[in-house]
Amino acid sequence: MSAIITLSLLAILVLYLGLFKARSALLPVSLLGLVSTLVLYVIQWDGQALPLYSGMVLFDHYAIAFSVLCVLVTALVLLLSKNYFDAASTHVAEYYALILFSLTGALLVVSFHNLAMLFIGIEIMSVALYILAGIRKKDFASNEAALKYFLMGAFSTGFLLFGIALLYGASGSFDLAAIKDYVVSNPQTVSPLFYGGILLLIVGLAFKVGAAPFHFWTPDVYDGAPILITTFMSTVVKTAAFAGFLRLFYFCFVPLHDFWMPALLVITVVTLFIGNITALAQQSFKRMLAYSSISHAGYMLFAIVAVGPASGEAVLIYAGAYSLASVVAFGTLILVKRATGSDHFEAFNGLAKKNPYLSLALAVAMLSLAGIPLTAGFIGKFMMFSSALADYQILLVVLAVVNAAIGIFYYFRVIVAMYFKPLDRDQIVVNGYYQTVFVVAILITLLLGVYPTWITGLV
Numbered sequence: 001m002s003a004i005i006t007l008s009l010l011a012i013l014v015l016y017l018g019l020f021k022a023r024s025a026l027l028p029v030s031l032l033g034l035v036s037t038l039v040l041y042v043i044q045w046d047g048q049a050l051p052l053y054s055g056m057v058l059f060d061h062y063a064i065a066f067s068v069l070c071v072l073v074t075a076l077v078l079l080l081s082k083n084y085f086d087a088a089s090t091h092v093a094e095y096y097a098l099i100l101f102s103l104t105g106a107l108l109v110v111s112f113h114n115l116a117m118l119f120i121g122i123e124i125m126s127v128a129l130y131i132l133a134g135i136r137k138k139d140f141a142s143n144e145a146a147l148k149y150f151l152m153g154a155f156s157t158g159f160l161l162f163g164i165a166l167l168y169g170a171s172g173s174f175d176l177a178a179i180k181d182y183v184v185s186n187p188q189t190v191s192p193l194f195y196g197g198i199l200l201l202i203v204g205l206a207f208k209v210g211a212a213p214f215h216f217w218t219p220d221v222y223d224g225a226p227i228l229i230t231t232f233m234s235t236v237v238k239t240a241a242f243a244g245f246l247r248l249f250y251f252c253f254v255p256l257h258d259f260w261m262p263a264l265l266v267i268t269v270v271t272l273f274i275g276n277i278t279a280l281a282q283q284s285f286k287r288m289l290a291y292s293s294i295s296h297a298g299y300m301l302f303a304i305v306a307v308g309p310a311s312g313e314a315v316l317i318y319a320g321a322y323s324l325a326s327v328v329a330f331g332t333l334i335l336v337k338r339a340t341g342s343d344h345f346e347a348f349n350g351l352a353k354k355n356p357y358l359s360l361a362l363a364v365a366m367l368s369l370a371g372i373p374l375t376a377g378f379i380g381k382f383m384m385f386s387s388a389l390a391d392y393q394i395l396l397v398v399l400a401v402v403n404a405a406i407g408i409f410y411y412f413r414v415i416v417a418m419y420f421k422p423l424d425r426d427q428i429v430v431n432g433y434y435q436t437v438f439v440v441a442i443l444i445t446l447l448l449g450v451y452p453t454w455i456t457g458l459v
Contacts, residue, residue, distance in 0.1 A: 001052055001059070003040040003067070004107050006033065011100035018093020027082060030096050034075045041068050051113045055175045062312050062459040063111035066243040069316065070110065073235045073323045074103050076441060077228060080331050082433040084228050095135065099232060102128035106240035110247070115164045115174040118244055122160070122208065125240065126153050129233060133225040145224025152207065152217035160204030166197030179252045187255055198253060198260050202267070205248075208241040211297045212271040219278075222290035227337070230286070231330040234293045235323035242300050242315055250307050257307065264305050269399055271298035276406040285333055286343045288410055289326065292369065295407060296322050299400065302384040306391035312459040314387050318380030320455075321368055321448060324441040325377060328365035331437055332358060339428045348414050350423030358430055359418045361438040368445050370411040371404050376448035 010033035017025050041064050049060035057063075078099070085092045105124030112118040130153065134146025168174055170191035171182035183190065203214065210218040222230045253260060275295025282288040300318055303311040333343060335358070340347040352359035368377035381404065388397050430438075448455065 001057065003037045003044070004104060004111075006040060007037050007100060007104045007107065010034075010037075011097045011104065014093055014097045014100060018091065018097070023086075023092055026093055026096050027078060030078055030100065031075060033100075034071050034078070037071050038068060041071070051177070055177070056114045056117045057108070057111045058113040059111055062243075062247065065312075065316055065459045066110040066239065066319075067107045069320055069323070070103060070106050070236045070240055073239070073327065074099065074232070076324075076327050076437050077232050077235070079433045079437045080231070080327070080334065081228055082431065084226075084334065095132070098128040098132050098135075102126075102132070102232070103236060106236055109240045110243040112244065112247070113176050115167065115176070115179075115248075118248070119157075119161065119164060121244070122241075123157070125237060126157075126208075129229070129237065132229045132232075133221055135229070136226060139224075141224035142226065143224075145221045148217050148224075149221045156204050156207030156214070158204075159200050159207070163197045163200030163202075163204055166193045166200065170194035170197065176248070176251050183252060183255050190256065195256075195259060198256065199263065201248070202260065202263060205241065205245045206267055209238060209245060209297045209300075210294050211267050211301060212274040212294060213267075215271070215274065215294045215297075218294055219287060219290040222293065223284070223287050227286065227330055227334050230290070231327060234289070234330075235326050238293065238297065239319040239323060242297075242303075242319060246304055246307070246311055246315055249304055250311060254307060261305060264301065265393075265396065268298050268301040268305055269396065271295065271301065272400060272403040276403045276410075279410050280406065282410070283345060284343050285345055285348070285414060286330075288345075288413075289329055289333075292407065292410070293326075295403060296369075298403070299381060299384050302388045302393075302396070302400070305396070306387045306393055308387065308390070310383070310387055310390075313456055314380070314383040316459055317376070317383055317448065317452065317455060321376030321380040321445065324445050325365040325368040328361055328438055328441045329369070331434055332362045332365075335428050335430060335434065339426065345413055345417050348417040349421040350425050351418040351428075353422065354425055354427040355430070358428065358438070361442050362418065363415050364442050364445060366411040366415055368449070370408045372408075374446065374449045376445045376452075379448055379452045 014026060014030060044059055045064055051058045085095045102125050105121045108117060108121030109125060112121055130146055130150045133149050134142050136142040170193040171179045173179060207214040272295055275291055275298055279288050279291035282291060300315055303315045336347050337343050368375035371377045371381040385397050
C-alpha cells in the first residue's frame with residue numbers, strides 16, 4: 001500500500017509545484033515519483049501476500065506485476081509529454097496530477113480484494129479521465145469526447161453497482177474470499193440474484209474495457225481526446241480494467257463458468273469482428289488505432305472465456321505488448337501531426353526516406369500489433385490462442401485467426417505509406433525524450449518476441 005500512498009502524495013505535490021509556477025520541475029518530479037513507486041513494488045515482491053485493511057486490497061504477484069506494467073507505461077507516456085502540454089495550456093500541472101490520480105485508481109483496480117474497492121478504483125481512474133478527455137476547452141471534438149465518456153461511464157457504473165448490489169444481496173459480503181466461499185459451498189443452490197449480478201458485472205466491465213456491443217464511446221472518445229490522453233487511456237486504463245475483470249472472474253466465478261461463459265463468448269466474437277472490420281474502413285490513423293483497440297479487447301477476452309491458471313500470465317504479456325506498441329504508434333502520430341497537421345494515412349507518405357529510424361520503430365510497432373512472429377504481439381496472441389485451445393474453443397480460435405488476417409491489412413497500410421509511397425517532405429525532428437521512449441519500447445517488444453521466458457511465470 002505504500003506505493004499507492006506515495007503515488008497519491010506525488011499527485012498532490014505536482015499540483016503544488018504548479019501553484020508555485022515550477023513548470024520545469026513537473027516532469028522530473030513526476031518521473032522520480034514513478035521510479036520510487038516501482039522500487040516500493042519491487043521490495044514488496046517477496047513479501048507475504050495477505051489481504052490488507054480489513055480485506056480491501058491484496059498485493060500478490062498478480063497485482064504487483066500488473067501495477068509495475070501500469071507504472072512503466074505511464075512513465076513512457078509522461079516522457080512523451082515533454083513540450084506537448086505546453087502548447088495546449090499554460091496550466092500544465094493539472095495534466096500531470098490528473099494522470100497520476102488516474103494511475104492511482106488503476107493500481108487499486110488491479111489489487112482489489114473487495115468489490116467496494118473495485119468500484120472506488122474504477123471511479124478514481126475514470127473521473128480524472130473525464131476531465132483529461134475534455135481538457136482542451138476550445139476544441140469541440142475534445143468537448144464531445146469528454147461528454148460522451150462521462151455519460152457512458154456513468155451509465156456503465158450503474159450496471160456495475162447494480163451487479164455488485166445483487167452479489168452482496170445473495171452472498172452477504174463484498175469480500176472476494178467470502179463470495180468465493182458462497183459459490184463453492186452452494187454450487188447447486190446459488191441464488192438467482194447472484195446470476196443476475198454476474199451478468200450485470202459483465203455489462204459494466206465490458207463498457208470499461210471497450211468490448212462490443214458496449215464499445216460505442218471508444219472511437220469518438222479516443223479520436224476527440226488529446227493524443228497523449230488517448231495513449232494513456234488505451235494502454236494503462238485498458239490494462240487495469242482487464243486485470244480487474246480477470247481477477248474477479250478467476251477468483252470467484254470459475255465454478256459457474258458454464259453459466260457466464262456463453263454470454264462472454266458471444267461478446268468476444270462480436271468484439272473481434274466489429275473492431276477489425278470497422279478499422280478497415282478508416283482513413284485516419286488515430287481512428288484506426290481506436291477501432292483496433294476494440295479488437296484487441298476481444299483477443300484479451302480469450303483469457304477470461306477460457307479462464308485458468310495461465311490466464312493472468314497471458315493477459316500480462318498481451319497487455320504489455322499492446323501497450324508498448326501503442327505508445328510507439330501514438331508517439332509517432334504526435335510527431336507526424338505536429339509536422340503535417342493531419343492524422344490521416346497520407347500524412348505518413350515518404351516518412352521512411354527522411355526519418356528511417358522513426359519509420360522503423362513504427363513499423364515494428366505495427367508488426368507487433370498485427371501479431372507477426374519475433375515480436376511481443378505474436379507471443380501475446382500465441383498465449384491467448386493456446387489458452388482457448390486448451391479449453392477446446394476451436395471455433396473461437398479459427399474466427400480469431402480470420403480476424404488477425406484482417407488486422408494485418410490495416411496495420412500494413414501505414415507501413416506501405418511510409419516505405420512505398422514516396423513524397424518530398426521535410427525531416428521530422430525527434431527529441432531525446434521521444435527517442436528514449438521509442439528505443440525502450442521497441443527493445444522490450446523484440447526481446448519479448450525472441451525470449452518470452454524471461455517474463456513467464458511471474459503471476
